[in-house]
Amino acid sequence: MNSRQKILDNIEKNKPAFVSLPDTKNLFATGNENVVKKFSEVLESISSTVKKVNGWQDIPDEISGLKNNGNYVLNAVEEINNDREIIINKTKDELEKSDYVFIKGEIAVAENGAVWVTEKNAANRLLPFICRHLCLIIDSKNIVHNMHDAYEKIKIDETGFGVFISGPSKTADIEQSLVIGAHGALDLTVYIIQ
Amino acid sequence: MKEAIINHAQSAKQFNTDEARVNWHDETLWMVRSKRDKAAKSVEEWETLRSLASSVKEHTLSNLNEYLIEFEKQANKNGVKVYWAADAKEHNEIVLKIINEEKISKVVKSKSMLTEECHLNKYLEQNGIEVVDTDLGERIVQFRKEIPSHIVLPAIHLKKSDVSETFNQYLGTEKNNTDPQYLTSAARVHLREKFLSSEVAITGVNFAIAETGAVVVCTNEGNADMGVHAARVHIASMGIEKIIPKANHLGIFLRLLARSATGQPITTYSSHYHRAREGASMHIVIVDNGRSRQLANENFRNSLKCIRCGACFNTCPVYRRSSGHSYHNAIAGPIGSVLAPNMDKQKNYDLPFASTLCGSCTNVCPVKINLHEQLWKWRQLLTEEGYVSVGKKMMMKIMAFVLSYPLLYQIAGKSARFALTYFPFMLKIKKINPWYVNREMPQAPKQSFTSWYIQHKK
Ligand code: SF4
Numbered sequence: 235m236n237s238r239q240k241i242l243d244n245i246e247k248n249k250p251a252f253v254s255l256p257d258t259k260n261l262f263a264t265g266n267e268n269v270v271k272k273f274s275e276v277l278e279s280i281s282s283t284v285k286k287v288n289g290w291q292d293i294p295d296e297i298s299g300l301k302n303n304g305n306y307v308l309n310a311v312e313e314i315n316n317d318r319e320i321i322i323n324k325t326k327d328e329l330e331k332s333d334y335v336f337i338k339g340e341i342a343v344a345e346n347g348a349v350w351v352t353e354k355n356a357a358n359r360l361l362p363f364i365c366r367h368l369c370l371i372i373d374s375k376n377i378v379h380n381m382h383d384a385y386e387k388i389k390i391d392e393t394g395f396g397v398f399i400s401g402p403s404k405t406a407d408i409e410q411s412l413v414i415g416a417h418g419a420l421d422l423t424v425y426i427i428q
Numbered sequence: 429m430k431e432a433i434i435n436h437a438q439s440a441k442q443f444n445t446d447e448a449r450v451n452w453h454d455e456t457l458w459m460v461r462s463k464r465d466k467a468a469k470s471v472e473e474w475e476t477l478r479s480l481a482s483s484v485k486e487h488t489l490s491n492l493n494e495y496l497i498e499f500e501k502q503a504n505k506n507g508v509k510v511y512w513a514a515d516a517k518e519h520n521e522i523v524l525k526i527i528n529e530e531k532i533s534k535v536v537k538s539k540s541m542l543t544e545e546c547h548l549n550k551y552l553e554q555n556g557i558e559v560v561d562t563d564l565g566e567r568i569v570q571f572r573k574e575i576p577s578h579i580v581l582p583a584i585h586l587k588k589s590d591v592s593e594t595f596n597q598y599l600g601t602e603k604n605n606t607d608p609q610y611l612t613s614a615a616r617v618h619l620r621e622k623f624l625s626s627e628v629a630i631t632g633v634n635f636a637i638a639e640t641g642a643v644v645v646c647t648n649e650g651n652a653d654m655g656v657h658a659a660r661v662h663i664a665s666m667g668i669e670k671i672i673p674k675a676n677h678l679g680i681f682l683r684l685l686a687r688s689a690t691g692q693p694i695t696t697y698s699s700h701y702h703r704a705r706e707g708a709s710m711h712i713v714i715v716d717n718g719r720s721r722q723l724a725n726e727n728f729r730n731s732l733k734c735i736r737c738g739a740c741f742n743t744c745p746v747y748r749r750s751s752g753h754s755y756h757n758a759i760a761g762p763i764g765s766v767l768a769p770n771m772d773k774q775k776n777y778d779l780p781f782a783s784t785l786c787g788s789c790t791n792v793c794p795v796k797i798n799l800h801e802q803l804w805k806w807r808q809l810l811t812e813e814g815y816v817s818v819g820k821k822m823m824m825k826i827m828a829f830v831l832s833y834p835l836l837y838q839i840a841g842k843s844a845r846f847a848l849t850y851f852p853f854m855l856k857i858k859k860i861n862p863w864y865v866n867r868e869m870p871q872a873p874k875q876s877f878t879s880w881y882i883q884h885k886k
Binding site: 244246247249255256330347353359382394396398399404406411413416418419 | 699
């Protein structure tokens with residue numbers, strides 16, 4: 235008998251009597267909380283920068299500013315002029331040279347500062363992780379109260395890969411001292427479109 | 429009298445020879461526990477979330493074979509190859525075969541307690557594969573040829589001076605530079621090179637979604653994603669108990685996991701892998717290794733609900749003062765002590781005794797595993813089966829007697845105070861700690877309970 239069948243048979247034999255699944259629809263309905271305020275506060279508490287902008291049209295100015303300072307910027311945001319064609323075809327070694335990266339977030343979560351970024355948003359799966367400075371852009375309309383609301387809104391298998399990103403990469407593995415900037419981005423800026 | 433290979437009490441005694449270090453270990457973990465409390469309190473519906481998480485897991489275990497089949501079907505639809513391993517050996521062989529088929533010799537690995545349990549690194553290295561652990565804490569212990577001492581904080585037994593020494597030796601960092609920022613940067617540079625040159629990435633799995641065939645991995649460092657997206661081949665190893673039925677259940681579990689683990693509202697990255705990108709491949713190895721056996725036992729099957737948050741470690745007075753290596757098992761702490769005897773009673777019979785049964789683990793567990801009751805059950809079982817020495821047996825008898833007479837509890841007052849007074853394996857934290865010194869009865873206060881017991885027993 236192969237292992238698959240052996241494992242499944244053992245489970246069938248050993249599992250407890252059937253217990254029904256609790257209802258988990260519409261958990262903890264959203265109150266009147268100001269989600270933009272809460273989201274910004276949480277982000278700041280996890281070493282991230284929040285910038286409020288009026289619209290997508292403000293993003294190219296930010297990008298030109300960074301470029302003028304000598305930074306290598308890659309922009310994956312479909313709403314504006316972007317570098318998606320270039321990003322898709324870049325090797326990992328080339329991507330590693332990126333200083334700033336701009337990516338649109340689909341949904342953001344007020345309770346924990348997380349932004350849902352899909353493969354489609356990023357153009358290249360490696361991009362949000364390999365860059366030095368990550369810039370995510372979120373429309374304030376797409377900020378929800380908690381994780382339950384977030385999972386109601388997103389379709390997680392729409393693309394092959396999706397990730398909630400909350401803050402810059404970090405570690406406390408050396409004596410529990412918090413160090414911002416581990417293997418992923420060294421810092422995170424979230425632009426909220428008002 | 430049978431003795432464990434390396435007895436917990438003996439190793440703990442050794443760890444306790446460096447008092448400053450023990451105190452630091454104790455206090456630091458308590459700080460992590462306090463952060464967890466603060467995070468939990470900030471969520472109004474915390475207790476409801478715990479109950480829901482526990483019920484979802486309970487349901488899942490009662491239908492586990494069906495969910496695994498559904499998961500496999502969905503994963504296959506996503507173009508993912510699914511493998512089944514009955515034990516550690518088969519798991520390791522499957523992983524090696526995938527790597528060899530791709531003709532690759534360098535592998536990066538992100539945190540996976542399952543691969544620790546299977547001793548995958550050793551196996552791959554013996555077969556000529558270079559394995560690099562990429563979680564910072566795991567890389568540190570890997571350099572030192574140690575195993576993680578904590579499932580969430582792998583290098584918590586080490587001080588920054590130890591890390592500095594290790595990095596000086598292996599990465600050429602400045603001698604005596606102990607700045608965590610500096611040391612972390614050195615590791616970043618070192619591991620970036622590994623990420624860019626490795627074509628296979630192995631990850632663990634935090635949750636596997638039956639409905640969509642996804643595996644979800646949570647990290648703070650970003651190492652799982654750096655590894656997976658830079659590689660051509662992704663191998664994810666998961667225990668059969670990682671399944672959850674639906675994507676929306678993640679809402680419950682992700683709200684609990686990081687808050688319970690470190691007090692963060694969520695980990696930096698919660699990555700959902702459904703399909704490999706173009707030109708890459710994804711493989712999932714589903715491992716039993718004793719889990720389906722644990723499922724059979726109604727006393728212990730709840731341990732399969734564990735989401736590996738580490739909260740029970742941080743709160744445990746024995747763990748905090750004995751450190752993970754004392755448990756001589758890939759998973760230490762209260763949950764490790766519940767899981768280990770199922771794997772090997774002879775080797776691990778001492779672990780259920782590495783507890784004060786204070787119940788703090790049960791109180792913090794986000795999926796409501798009755799850890800201290802299970803430890804107590806194991807003690808009874810292991811004693812009955814003759815794994816435990818005579819002295820410990822007597823203690824157990826007394827304890828069983830006391831616990832079966834609620835009135836005695838009332839007479840004696842609050843149970844915690846009672847236990848501290850009458851049971852030698854109840855800790856006197858900070859001062860003398862009889863736990864480590866072979867569990868003799870401390871001075872019997874006032875009227876001796878033992879004599880009372882002897883008088884009244886049949
Ligand atoms: S047993 Fe509970 S508290 Fe301990 S690691 Fe598992 S989930 Fe966390």
